[in-house]
Amino acid sequence: DAGVIQSPRHEVTEMGQEVTLRCKPISGHNSLFWYRQTMMRGLELLIYFNNNVPIDDSGMPEDRFSAKMPNASFSTLKIQPSEPRDSAVYFCASTQGGALYNEQFFGPGTRLTVL
Amino acid sequence: ELKVEQNPLFLSMQEGKNYTIYCNYSTTSDRLYWYRQDPGKSLESLFVLLSNGAVKQEGRLMASLDTKARLSTLHITAAVHDLSATYFCAVGGANAGNMLTFGGGTRLMVKP
Numbered sequence: 001d002a003g004v005i006q007s008p009r010h011e012v013t014e015m016g017q018e019v020t021l022r023c024k025p026i027s028g029h030n031s032l033f034w035y036r037q038t039m040m041r042g043l044e045l046l047i048y049f050n051n052n053v054p055i056d057d058s059g060m061p062e063d064r065f066s067a068k069m070p071n072a073s074f075s076t077l078k079i080q081p082s083e084p085r086d087s088a089v090y091f092c093a094s095t096q097g098g099a100l101y102n103e104q105f106f107g108p109g110t111r112l113t114v115l
Numbered sequence: 116e117l118k119v120e121q122n123p124l125f126l127s128m129q130e131g132k133n134y135t136i137y138c139n140y141s142t143t144s145d146r147l148y149w150y151r152q153d154p155g156k157s158l159e160s161l162f163v164l165l166s167n168g169a170v171k172q173e174g175r176l177m178a179s180l181d182t183k184a185r186l187s188t189l190h191i192t193a194a195v196h197d198l199s200a201t202y203f204c205a206v207g208g209a210n211a212g213n214m215l216t217f218g219g220g221t222r223l224m225v226k227p
Contacts, residue, residue, distance in 0.1 A: 045217075048212075048213070091158070093158075102215070103160055104160075
């Protein structure tokens with residue numbers, strides 16, 4: 001299996017622009033997570049999907065952030081408009097929900113820089 | 116609310132020495148995970164601990180879980196430079212579904 005796939009790996013944009021991050025979970029996994037990692041705040045859970053349905057989005061910072069999971073093999077995290085404080089590494093992770101244990105497998109991350 | 120605390124946050128040690136990283140959590144859980152993150156890389160799963168008294172070992176790393184004390188330890192034996200990384204513990208809450216709560220991480224630097 002190719003593991004969790006994220007694109008792009010790096011994104012540099014200017015303040016005010018729309019940014020879309022993409023994630024393909026491991027085939028057969030039915031839970032997907034978006035995390036953000038910064039030096040200041042560490043690893044933060046933004047949103048969690050189970051069977052394509054958002055279960056907990058309490059970590060989404062504000063209305064500028066939105067996430068969708070239209071099917072079991074694809075999710076997007078959108079920031080509109082982007083701001084410099086959104087600069088971070090964004091990770092997507094997936095797990096086989098309902099298994100005996102729910103080890104999360106992380107993608108390589110997208111490093112976002114907002115100028 | 117489940118809280119997970121790791122200590123120390125930063126650890127600098129000499130090669131060949133032993134040390135332990137601690138992970139405390141605030142509420143009942145039967146699932147604890149250890150991850151490793153190299154600089155600029157993603158998180159990689161190291162150990163899965165599912166029951167009280169569970170012990171897992173891989174090379175110079177050994178993880179254990181005491182659910183009664185709500186404590187997990189990651190013990191490093193005879194450290195080598197290649198172990199330099201940030202180590203995270205993550206805990207699954209009793210009613211949290213598939214969610215995990217991560218500790219703040221321990222940045223380990225092993226000096227030659």
